[in-house]
Amino acid sequence: MKKIFKINKLTGMEDYFIKNGFVVIRGLYNKSKVKSLEKLIKNLNIKYSRFKNKFDAQAFSIASHRIFEKNDLYEYFYKNKNLITILKKFLGNDIVLINFSRFQINLKKDKNINSKQIRDEKKFQQFKGIHNDHWTGSSEFSLHYWMPFSGVDTKNSMIMYPGSHLNGSYPVLNREISPNIEFKYHEHNLNYLKNGDVVLFHSLTLHKTAGKSNKTRMAEIARFANLNYRISNQEKDLGFKTLTVSPMRKVLRTIGNDFLTPFRTYGGVAGIDRVVKEVYNNTDPDKLSEKLYNLLKK
Numbered sequence: 001m002k003k004i005f006k007i008n009k010l011t012g013m014e015d016y017f018i019k020n021g022f023v024v025i026r027g028l029y030n031k032s033k034v035k036s037l038e039k040l041i042k043n044l045n046i047k048y049s050r051f052k053n054k055f056d057a058q059a060f061s062i063a064s065h066r067i068f069e070k071n072d073l074y075e076y077f078y079k080n081k082n083l084i085t086i087l088k089k090f091l092g093n094d095i096v097l098i099n100f101s102r103f104q105i106n107l108k109k110d111k112n113i114n115s116k117q118i119r120d121e122k123k124f125q126q127f128k129g130i131h132n133d134h135w136t137g138s139s140e141f142s143l144h145y146w147m148p149f150s151g152v153d154t155k156n157s158m159i160m161y162p163g164s165h166l167n168g169s170y171p172v173l174n175r176e177i178s179p180n181i182e183f184k185y186h187e188h189n190l191n192y193l194k195n196g197d198v199v200l201f202h203s204l205t206l207h208k209t210a211g212k213s214n215k216t217r218m219a220e221i222a223r224f225a226n227l228n229y230r231i232s233n234q235e236k237d238l239g240f241k242t243l244t245v246s247p248m249r250k251v252l253r254t255i256g257n258d259f260l261t262p263f264r265t266y267g268g269v270a271g272i273d274r275v276v277k278e279v280y281n282n283t284d285p286d287k288l289s290e291k292l293y294n295l296l297k298k
């Protein structure tokens with residue numbers, strides 16, 4: 001059951017996912033970049049400690065994520081070639097990152113943690129019981145991503161219920177699994193994860209927070225979808241960022257519009273506007289503008 005797919009040895013990954021509803025991938029990101037992300041958040045946490053009385057932990061998770069999104073590291077993590085290669089194996093070639101990816105912060109076991117804090121953690125989605133993400137508006141075609149990047153150990157990781165996605169969406173009663181049904185799934189504790197490992201899972205796979213340890217564990221949560229599959233209404237509302245586009249859509253963009261207006265560029269140049277070129281070039285933004293951007297932002 002326990003299986004870690006190394007980035008350079010992904011044989012069998014798709015079959016494992018179909019059967020179990022999740023996969024663990026190691027070595028996708030450069031270790032130093034994972035460390036940089038950890039450092040970024042740790043520094044923000046130090047600043048946050050001055051205001052802790054006034055702002056709850058979820059406010060910190062949202063605010064610090066906004067800062068991450070504006071950092072160059074964000075591009076590294078999401079426009080990452082390794083990541084896109086793997087996502088293509090699950091989703092095909094037209095992949096989007098649904099907006100509002102976020103941090104999940106599982107605070108360390110601390111005798112000073114009071115019951116209000118624990119209640120808040122549960123309420124604010126930082127510590128979760130058994131659920132699937134389909135319950136909260138994800139499409140059956142969205143692929144979920146969980147990447148611990150700080151403090152993950154044998155106790156504070158995530159528990160998966162392998163195969164639970166193959167029975168459809170588990171019945172829910174007031175945000176918890178229905179107590180009227182005998183729970184037949186067995187847990188699989190991802191207690192072997194290292195910082196920077198990526199867990200990809202189906203939106204129907206049941207999972208939960210494993211528990212607490214003496215370390216605060218931070219993770220990044222996201223979901224990906226394919227533009228040609230069903231995207232749920234909630235996902236449409238949140239919006240998305242396009243990560244990769246197939247040749248078929250590139251042709252359409254070059255023609256210019258969905259009506260295929262005849263001869264729109266006949267005798268001239270059929271091309272893609274420079275301002276959106278990075279979407280169609282997949283990972284490379286316009287080089288000259290990027291250079292200027294870096295000069296201007298200094």
Ligand SMILES: [Fe+2]
Pocket residue numbers: 131132133207
């Ligand atoms: Fe979840």
